[in-house]
Amino acid sequence: MARVGAVLSRSSLAGLARYDALVLTALIWFLAKFLRYAFPPLFDAFQASYGVSNAVLGTAFTGFMLVYAAMQFPSGVLADRIGAVTVIVGGVVLASAGALVLVVDSPFVVLVGAMLVMGAGTGAHKTVAVRLLSRAYPERTGRALGFLDTLGTYAGVVAPTAVVLAAGLSLAVPGWRLLFLVAGAVGLVLGALFLVRVPKRLPGAARGVDSSSGDFRTDASSSPSDPGLRRYASLFRDRRFTAFVLATICFSFTYNGLVAFAPLYLTNEAGLESATANLLYGALFAVSVVQLASGELSDRVGTLPVIVAALALATAATVAFVALTGTGSALALGIALVGIGLGSHGFRPVRGAYLVQTIPDSIAGGSLGVVRTLLMGAGAVAPAVVGVLSETAGFRPAFWLLAGTVAVATLVCAGLLATE
Template sequence: MATGTGSRLRALADYDVLALTALIWFLAKFLRYAFPPLFPTFRETFGVSNAALGLAFTAMMTVYAAMQFPSGALADRVGARQVIVAGAGVAGAGALVLAVPVPDEVALAVIGGGMLLVGLGTGAHKTVAVRLLSRLYPARTGRALGILDTFGAFGGVAAPAAVVAVTGAALAVPGVGVDWHTLFLVGAVAAGGLAALFLRRVPPADDATGGDGDGSGGGRGDDADGLRRYAALFREPAFAAFVVVTVCFSFAYNGAVAFLPLYLTDAAGLPETTASLLYSGLFVVSLVQLVTGDLSDRVGRLPVIAATLALAAAALALLLVVSGVLAVGVAVVAFGLGSHGFRPVRGAYLSAVIPESSAGGGLGVVRTLLMGAGALAPAAVGAVADATGFAAAFGLLAAAMAAAVAGTGVVAVVDR
């Protein structure tokens, strides 16, 4: 009886880890995806260009990308709990910086500094979270990562809706004291609370990604040997080809989500409120991740990867040629289904092919590359949009997504 009770308590503790990990990821996505819906406000208030906005978003995402490898390698050494808690604390500090109104003369510098802190803190989470959950749920990795990514995607749902709510309140009731700074104040408080709960509720046995409970996982040893071990992963043709696939996807996806609200208003001619609602719709459909994650556990990962990427590529191409709220909405929803459907399966595939001894750092290397490509995308889209218009910029993103589809075929061939 005692053994059965202990097993049930252990299972509940594991669900605590999943729930808290997913909630922190929700907050991370909320903080990051609050910025694109605020770009029109920043552009009007501070008189900045699309290129400048894209550069700011790129700077945040570059810091985010740069954290992927060190956070994973550090988790191999000291454990997942410490890294995740530290990341949430730094992200909360960035949100707190953004929550404080400052004079217009220094506002852009403060916003940029807050964005960098948000990128730094949120960048410590996903790599470590994927590895932690894939170890806790080895037979249900796809499902667990589907839940994680669905929570994160709903951060993208909540962010534009919250922006609409606070900006609408500020316009409707001048002097009410609620504006975009309020979003980040709430985010700062939530980050502190979640970090404290994670530190308290995650059992010590789950603290190290290596699973031994003392933090002495595969990340220990000579640093040069560790780097060679991570680099050796790229000598595997299927692994290297899949990295190319996910880099192309990341460039296309991050470029699209950074500028979709402006694309919908400037190129598609939709009102700002409609554009924000459609932007939320992009993330609402993230529930598909629960389906694709579970499906990949049943039928295999590569077929699901190929289908979801093909849908995302077709949706981006459709977005370039259709007009009207209904047709544009269909394209946005299809892009969301394909993109979000791909993400948990990507994590499950990488977790399966990376050796346990290199798990955190190996996944960190891949996520550094893919998020680095994603970080470049907003700057590229902003520059092309200023030079030739949003149609050409989103055409570039559609080509990158098509390249990801083609690369999946290469992975399928070399992975046999």
């Protein structure tokens, strides 16, 4: 009996060990999102340390995000050529180096430079990670991406708390420097573990190259008549692929516009107290655990049915959210926000799973990079559009626009499902 127990125990441990690539990839993504979400709560501390204005800090953070966005495509192309493991390890080491620079006292220009370096390092991860996980867990891609996105989302909950705790420490230097010391050290440890463990989980992963043929470079340059960037652009000749990218752009516009202004909308337009508005706003992120379920479901029933269901829920909830504004009912608005969160978060990992099923292996990294660049571009534009509309036409027309764009995304994906 003891021998049987020992065998079962070893079998269970071996089963869990197979998910080391997923856990390490998700932890690096958590760290990347943690670094991003830590900056806004630190603006007050930066002002105390450097004596700069909100405008200057906002511009510096915009630089961080622009570099992050700009890294999506080149990191994907590099992954196609030299392997996903190499790119992810390089990214986390770069981000960790940027964080460690902030440990010592230095001028404000060093802070800005470190932010840009961290933007580049963290920007090298997600696009490449989606493809890596689809290769490491081909039968459980949806579940893996659901876990990845869920852990990343909760970095937004942990980062502000960590900033508060760091600020309360009695140290000879500002507490936020200790925060970056820990983040940088953890990043280097994760990078080392990733380099040792993850190649074992990938087909043909020797020396950081993870294509099934052993080297993406052969595939990526095999067609002299269709070289370089032209191969990535050629994907958009496929109408179904282009339609899905359009749908994801519409979704990204809606989600980012709503996330940016939902608290202000609830106080200014719905007349709720600030504390109530913030509580409801938190519920939008708290339900992100649904990504685990939607990813798992997509592995079982297919990606498009789950995508359509998630987008339909997000659309209906967004329409209800705007329509119920005049009632001033916190309960009704909260239920609508939860519906938006369930639909939006449920869509995101399945979107990635659908894309990796659609894109050819040889150009998967760069192609995902193109799509993510478009999504992030739409997401970056959305707050500006909503802000301008809220001042010229009012908040409700601006949010009706958001409801309209997510409805377009739903209709496009429903059309893809109907013609599958």
